[in-house]
Amino acid sequence: MTLELGDKLLRLNQASETRPSSFHLLGREWDLLDGVFAPVYCFSTRLFASWIPYREGGSLLEIGSGTGVVAVTAALNGCSRVTAVDISAAAVENTRRNALRHGVEDRVRTLRSDLFAALDPEDRYDTIFWNSSFIDPPADHVQETDLHRAIFDPGYQAHRAYLRDAARHLAPGGRLLLGFSNLGNDERLRTLAEEEGLEIVPLESSGTTLVPGVEYRLLELVSPPGK
Numbered sequence: 001m002t003l004e005l006g007d008k009l010l011r012l013n014q015a016s017e018t019r020p021s022s023f024h025l026l027g028r029e030w031d032l033l034d035g036v037f038a039p040v041y042c043f044s045t046r047l048f049a050s051w052i053p054y055r056e057g058g059s060l061l062e063i064g065s066g067t068g069v070v071a072v073t074a075a076l077n078g079c080s081r082v083t084a085v086d087i088s089a090a091a092v093e094n095t096r097r098n099a100l101r102h103g104v105e106d107r108v109r110t111l112r113s114d115l116f117a118a119l120d121p122e123d124r125y126d127t128i129f130w131n132s133s134f135i136d137p138p139a140d141h142v143q144e145t146d147l148h149r150a151i152f153d154p155g156y157q158a159h160r161a162y163l164r165d166a167a168r169h170l171a172p173g174g175r176l177l178l179g180f181s182n183l184g185n186d187e188r189l190r191t192l193a194e195e196e197g198l199e200i201v202p203l204e205s206s207g208t209t210l211v212p213g214v215e216y217r218l219l220e221l222v223s224p225p226g227k
C-alpha cells in the first residue's frame with residue numbers, strides 16, 4: 001500500500017495539466033511552480049506547519065522547503081532568522097517567491113543545498129526541520145526527477161545523513177524535528193537513530209482518521225543525557 005500511495009502522490013504532482021499555479025493553505029495564498037512538491041495533494045505540509053513549535057525570536061533551518069510554506073510560516077510566527085534549503089532549484093525559487101509574496105524575504109534566506117552541504121560550517125539553528133521524503137522504495141527504484149526525491153528516499157540515505165549531520169548545525173538547546181508518517185520505514189528510522197545515539201520522541205500525531213490508515217507524525221530526535 002505504501003508504495004502505491006507514493007506512486008499515486010507522484011502522479012498527482014506530475015500532472016501539469018491539473019496542477020494549480022497557486023493554492024490556498026493556512027489562511028494564505030501561495031505560488032506553486034512545476035516540479036515542486038505540491039502541498040495540495042496531501043495533508044503533511046499543513047499539519048507540520050501548524051505543529052512545529054516555532055521559537056519566538058529564534059532561528060529555524062528548513063531542509064527541503066518545497067514551496068516554502070513552513071519557512072514562511074516560521075518567519076510569520078516570530079522566528080527572526082530562517083534558512084530554507086532544497087536540493088531542487090525549482091523549490092528554492094518557489095520558496096523565494098513565497099517569502100517575497102508574504103513580505104518576509106528579509107528573514108527567509110533561500111539556498112540550493114543537498115541537506116546541510118551548502119551551509120557555512122558555523123551556521124547554527126534553534127530548530128531544524130525536514131518534512132521528509134519518507135517512502136522507502138524497492139532497491140530498483142530510480143530517482144528520475146526532483147519530484148521523486150520529494151517523495152522517496154531509496155535506502156534512507158538522506159534520512160541517514162539528516163540524523164548524522166544535523167547536530168553540527170544545532171545551537172545549544174536546539175531541537176531536531178522530523179515530519180514523518182506511518183508510510184515511512186519505522187524500523188529503518190529507529191536503527192538509524194540508534195546508530196547516531198538519538199532517541200525518537202513523538203510530539204504530534206494526526207491519528208489515522210483524517211486520511212484512513214495514514215498517520216502523520218511530528219517527531220523529535222533527542223540525545224539522551226550522558227550520551
Ligand SMILES: C[S@@+](CC[C@H](N)C(=O)[O-])C[C@H]1O[C@@H](n2cnc3c(N)ncnc32)[C@H](O)[C@@H]1O
Nearest residue numbers: 037045064065066086087088114115131149150
Ligand atoms: C515531502 S517534500 C516537503 C516539501 C515542503 N517542505 C512541504 O512541506 O511542502 C520533501 C522535500 O525535501 C526535498 N529534498 C529531498 N532530498 C533532499 C536533500 N537531500 N537535500 C535537500 N532537500 C531535499 C525535496 O526536494 C522536497 O522539496
